[in-house]
Structures are given as structure tokens and as C-alpha cells.
Amino acid sequence: MLRRYLRLLGVQLRASSLLAMQYRGDFVIEGIISLFWTATALAPLFVVYRERESIAGWSFGEALLVIGWFTLLQGILEGAINPSLTGVVEHIRKGTLDFVLLKPADAQFLVSTARFLPWRSINVLAGLGLFVYGFHLIGRAPSLVGVLASLVLLGTSVLLLYSLWILTVAAAFYVVKVDNLTYFFTSIFDAARWPASVFRGVLAFVFTFVIPLAVMTTFPAEAMLGRLPWTSLVWAVVGSLLFAFLSRRVWLHSIGHYTSASS
Amino acid sequence: MISVRDLRKHYQVHKRPPGLKAALRSVIHRTYTSVKAVDGISFEIKPGERVGFLGPNGAGKTTTLKVLSGLLHPSSGEVRVDGHVPRHREDAFLKKIMLVMGQKQQLLWDLPPAETFELNRAIYDVPRAQYKQTLDELVTLLELEELIGKPARQLSLGERMKCELAAALIHRPKVLFLDEPTIGLDVSMQATMRTFIKSYNERNGATLILTSHYMDDVAALCPRVIVIDKGLLSYDGGLDALVQRVRPEKRVVLRLNQAVAADSLAPLGKVVTHDNVTAVLQVPQDAVNATVSRALSSLPVQDLTVENAPLEEVMSELFAESKARREKVGA
Numbered sequence: 001m002l003r004r005y006l007r008l009l010g011v012q013l014r015a016s017s018l019l020a021m022q023y024r025g026d027f028v029i030e031g032i033i034s035l036f037w038t039a040t041a042l043a044p045l046f047v048v049y050r051e052r053e054s055i056a057g058w059s060f061g062e063a064l065l066v067i068g069w070f071t072l073l074q075g076i077l078e079g080a081i082n083p084s085l086t087g088v089v090e091h092i093r094k095g096t097l098d099f100v101l102l103k104p105a106d107a108q109f110l111v112s113t114a115r116f117l118p119w120r121s122i123n124v125l126a127g128l129g130l131f132v133y134g135f136h137l138i139g140r141a142p143s144l145v146g147v148l149a150s151l152v153l154l155g156t157s158v159l160l161l162y163s164l165w166i167l168t169v170a171a172a173f174y175v176v177k178v179d180n181l182t183y184f185f186t187s188i189f190d191a192a193r194w195p196a197s198v199f200r201g202v203l204a205f206v207f208t209f210v211i212p213l214a215v216m217t218t219f220p221a222e223a224m225l226g227r228l229p230w231t232s233l234v235w236a237v238v239g240s241l242l243f244a245f246l247s248r249r250v251w252l253h254s255i256g257h258y259t260s261a262s263s
Numbered sequence: 264m265i266s267v268r269d270l271r272k273h274y275q276v277h278k279r280p281p282g283l284k285a286a287l288r289s290v291i292h293r294t295y296t297s298v299k300a301v302d303g304i305s306f307e308i309k310p311g312e313r314v315g316f317l318g319p320n321g322a323g324k325t326t327t328l329k330v331l332s333g334l335l336h337p338s339s340g341e342v343r344v345d346g347h348v349p350r351h352r353e354d355a356f357l358k359k360i361m362l363v364m365g366q367k368q369q370l371l372w373d374l375p376p377a378e379t380f381e382l383n384r385a386i387y388d389v390p391r392a393q394y395k396q397t398l399d400e401l402v403t404l405l406e407l408e409e410l411i412g413k414p415a416r417q418l419s420l421g422e423r424m425k426c427e428l429a430a431a432l433i434h435r436p437k438v439l440f441l442d443e444p445t446i447g448l449d450v451s452m453q454a455t456m457r458t459f460i461k462s463y464n465e466r467n468g469a470t471l472i473l474t475s476h477y478m479d480d481v482a483a484l485c486p487r488v489i490v491i492d493k494g495l496l497s498y499d500g501g502l503d504a505l506v507q508r509v510r511p512e513k514r515v516v517l518r519l520n521q522a523v524a525a526d527s528l529a530p531l532g533k534v535v536t537h538d539n540v541t542a543v544l545q546v547p548q549d550a551v552n553a554t555v556s557r558a559l560s561s562l563p564v565q566d567l568t569v570e571n572a573p574l575e576e577v578m579s580e581l582f583a584e585s586k587a588r589r590e591k592v593g594a
Contacts, residue, residue, distance in 0.1 A: 015378050018378060019371075022373065096367050098364070102334065102360075102361075103357065103383075104388075105354075110386070
């Protein structure tokens with residue numbers, strides 16, 4: 001079973017790379033665009049930190065780590081999650097989701113792995129660059145435990161992002177024009193570039209529990225710095241698994257709705 | 264192979280009268296009406312049979328095909344395809360069927376069809392050796408050699424349809440659902456598709472259901488037709504028998520040596536068309552012999568043929584007939 005799906009993933013990846021190579025001009029354009037976005041992501045940080053030494057307990061170097069995680073996750077989001085799932089919206093609109101549902105394989109797996117944009121991985125490299133620069137400013141290297149913990153959190157963050165996307169896409173089964181919803185999602189994700197402690201009150205609650213942005217970028221940055229409590233790590237793992245489970249249920253329910261309602 | 268008993272599929276559709284006021288009202292209070300896409304149809308199809316679904320637009324043909332392929336859940340009724348309940352969408356069931364829709368495509372748009380074939384091979388778990396054999400066969404029969412290496416977006420509609428068909432046959436399905444597979448294709452491409460579909464059915468003993476607006480498709484492929492109209496089954500049987508029932512008259516087509524007056528044709532039968540040297544007469548079946556001999560003796564006939572009414576005409580008459588019947592019942 002697992003081997004079959006790994007093989008399927010391989011075939012899907014192959015098709016995506018073929019596509020990426022067919023349009024290799026994109027490589028240059030995507031590269032320039034992603035560098036531009038990294039730069040714009042940094043701009044407000046430079047503005048704010050010119051005025052003061054630290055914000056909500058985060059020095060400039062430490063805040064760079066959060067931006068680094070933001071950039072890295074953005075690379076994964078736009079390279080591996082976004083393209084496939086916006087494809088689902090297209091499928092629903094054109095009615096070609098029928099072909100996916102006719103295949104003897106899990107529909108969520110098929111649509112989630114349908115399209116990758118390998119060139120977007122440049123963002124991942126930019127994120128890694130920011131880590132190096134951030135620790136250079138802080139003046140020390142991260143501990144091994146810190147790095148390992150942050151890798152675990154990379155997994156939970158990706159899982160969270162993916163689950164949130166699945167939930168967004170599931171909405172497309174009910175309201176066909178979901179484009180606005182995806183913009184909404186991207187602009188909310190934008191808030192993840194700030195350390196979570198910047199947000200207070202209702203926003204802090206929303207960004208931790210409803211749309212767990214804090215867990216996605218601030219937790220791994222804190223883990224790298226060696227100041228994330230173990231409980232938070234466990235919490236992140238459990239929380240992201242719960243989110244994944246929830247999104248799977250919603251997806252299955254939506255598919256059921258689609259097959260019993262559409263013509 | 265396929266058994267459908269009292270199948271119904273009703274949709275809840277949100278309806279509102281035109282106008283801004285009605286639109287505003289519908290935001291708060293929605294009225295739903297139930298549309299009966301399929302309203303109680305039953306039929307049985309034996310293995311290897313080729314059956315045509317006929318009916319006007321919105322008759323419920325596509326809905327029925329989608330229920331049979333497991334894409335739609337029936338509102339009520341019992342559906343079985345080779346022992347499976349389609350809506351459970353078990354892998355074993357999905358591996359036995361295929362659905363081709365002339366209006367929608369599964370080919371990866373920017374990649375050559377060969378990549379879609381490869382993807383389907385992996386999804387359907389087709390062993391390499393069998394895949395190669397199937398593909399070779401499809402490439403030869405459908406003349407795909409030149410096409411499978413070009414990106415799908417560069418293919419013409421007809422070329423793309425051939426590849427669509429091939430992509431759907433990679434796993435050698437036993438049951439073929441074809442929803443208007445020849446729509447928009449030119450005459451020769453339609454003929455190619457027909458010949459291929461028929462030979463696939465004969466060689467593999469596959470069962471097939473076809474819907475098409477081109478009567479030639481149905482006449483060439485389907486010895487049996489099921490007519491669906493407004494969600495109801497209005498005929499199930501042989502195509503010839505259907506023509507006999509709806510339009511028992513035959514057509515006598517005359518080609519004349521010289522123009523004749525309309526008056527001289529009228530006594531022979533109902534004149535369908537008449538221009539200078541050709542005339543088409545409609546006569547009851549039992550009067551064909553008499554009409555032919557009278558025409559031969561009284562007119563300068565060069566050539567004479569006896570034909571059935573064109574299928575298109577038969578169908579539109581059938582649909583008009585059932586519409587009139589419904590209206591009468593409604594009144």
C-alpha cells in the first residue's frame with residue numbers, strides 16, 4: 001500500500017519535473033520573483049528595528065530566524081502545496097474532478113501531488129540563507145538539539161499548512177468561486193513573518209489556536225534558539241496531527257457532498 | 264453485467280425569479296425546487312452488449328452514466344455494475360470501468376499524452392508487460408505514433424480525442440461509458456473512433472454504453488437503444504424496431520430524367536421534398552411496392568431507392584410525441 005503510493009508520488013513528481021524543464025525560462029523569472037519577495041519580507045523588519053533594539057523580546061537577529069522560517073515555508077507552500085490545490089479548484093470549476101474520482105487511488109492523495117513547482121524551492125534556499133545571517137548577527141551557532149527540534153517542527157508546520165489548505169479547498173466544493181478564499185489565506189499567512197509574541201489579545205488567540213501561524217514560524221525559530229519549552233514541541237506535534245485529522249474528515253465529507261450533488 | 268432498478272436522481276436547485284429585488288430576497292430566504300434528472304428507470308445490460316442512450320439535452324443520459332460510474336449517488340433505486348455498487352467506488356470496481364466525456368479531458372495539458380498514459384499505468388497498477396502490449400495495440404489501431412510525443416495542447420481536437428480514448432483504455436476496462444465521444448469531430452475522425460470502439464468491444468468482450476447526438480454513431484455501434492426523456496425511459500429495444508414504430512412509412516427517393524410537375528407526384532404519396540429532377544415521397548410500408556411500380560410506369564425515372572426516414576427525424580418526432588403526451592397528461 002505505502003509502496004504503491006510512494007511509486008505514485010514518484011510518477012507525479014516526474015510529470016511535474018518534466019513540466020518544469022519544459023518551461024525552464026521560468027527558473028530565472030521565479031528566481032528573481034522569489035528574491036524580490038524575500039527582500040520585501042525583510043523591508044518592514046529593517047524599518048522597525050532601526051527605531052528600537054528589540055520587539056516583544058526578539059532581537060533583530062532572532063527576528064530574522066522567524067522571517068527565515070516564513071520564507072522557507074513560503075517556498076514549500078508555493079512549490080509543493082499551492083499549485084496542486086489550486087488545481088483542485090480548477091478541477092471543480094471545469095468538472096474534470098470526475099476523472100480524479102474515477103481513479104482507483106485516494107483522491108486527496110492524487111490531487112495533492114498533482115503539481116509541484118520545483119523552481120520555487122529557491123525560497124527554501126533564501127530561508128536557509130537568513131538562518132545563517134541571523135545566527136551570524138546573534139553571534140553563536142544553534143545547538144544540535146535545537147536544530148533537531150526545529151526539524152520536527154518543520155514537519156508539523158508543513159502538515160499544518162497543508163491541512164489548512166485542504167480545509168480551504170474543501171470550501172470550494174460548496175462555493176465554487178474560492179479564489180477569494182485563497183487570497184485571504186495567503187494574506188493571513190503573511191502575518192506569520194512576525195514573532196508570535198508581537199500579537200496580543202484576540203489576535204494572539206486566533207493565530208495560535210484557530211490559524212496556528214505562531215506554531216508554524218515562531219516555534220521553530222524558538223527551537224533553534226534553544227528556548228522553546230518541550231511542552232510546546234509536544235503540543236505542536238499533537239496539534240498538527242489533530243489538524244490533519246480534522247482536514248481529512250472535512251475533505252471526505254466534501255467529496256461525499258460533491259458526488260451526491262453535482263451533475 | 265449492468266442492472267438498474269427504479270433509479271431516481273433528484274437535485275435540489277435554488278430558484279429565484281429575475282430582478283434585483285428577488286435576488287436580495289433570495290440571499291435571506293431561498294426557495295428550492297426539486298429537479299428530477301432521472302425519475303425511475305430500469306434496465307438490464309448483458310456482458311458484451313453495445314447500448315446507445317438517446318434523448319434530448321437534459322434528458323438524464325449523462326446523470327445516468329455518472330450514477331453508473333459511481334460519480335453520483337442515486338437518490339433511490341438499485342444499481343449494480345458487474346456485481347459492484349458503483350457509489351461505493353471500490354478500487355476493484357474502478358479498475359473495471361472507464362468513462363470518456365467528449366466535453367472534458369483528462370490529458371495533462373502541457374505534457375505529451377505518453378505522460379498521461381504512464382501516470383494512468385501507475386494509478387491502475389498495470390504490469391509493465393501488459394502495459395506495453397496494450398499501448399502498442401492502441402498506438403497501431405488509433406494511429407497515435409506521431410501524436411503521443413507532442414504536448415496535448417498542440418494536438419487538434421480529433422487527435423486529442425483519440426488520445427483521450429487511449430488514456431482511458433490503458434487498464435483494459437470491461438465496461439465502457441462513452442459520453443458523446445465524437446462531439447465536434449469531423450466525419451472521417453468520427454468513423455475512425457466508431458470503428459475502433461466497435462473492434463475493442465468485439466475483441467475484449469467489453470460492455471459499452473454510448474450517448475451521442477450523432478445518430479450515425481448510434482446506428483453504427485449500437486444494436487440496442489434506450490431512449491430516456493425527461494428522466495423517464497420511453498423505449499428500450501432494437502434500433503430498427505424503434506424506427507419502425509415511430510415512423511412506419513418508408514421513403515421513396517426518385518431521380519428523374521426530366522423535371523415533372525408537382526401534380527404528377529402527389530397521387531403517389533406524401534411529397535417530402537421536390538426540386539426539378541429529384542423527389543422524395545413518403546409512403547406507408549405496405550404501399551411501397553405499388554408506389555414503386557406506379558412511379559416507374561408513370562414518371563421518367565432514372566434511379567429509385569427505398570429508405571428509412573433519417574434517424575435524426577425519427578428521434579425528433581419521438582421526442583415531440585412524448586412531449587405532447589406529457590402535456591396532455593399534465594392538462
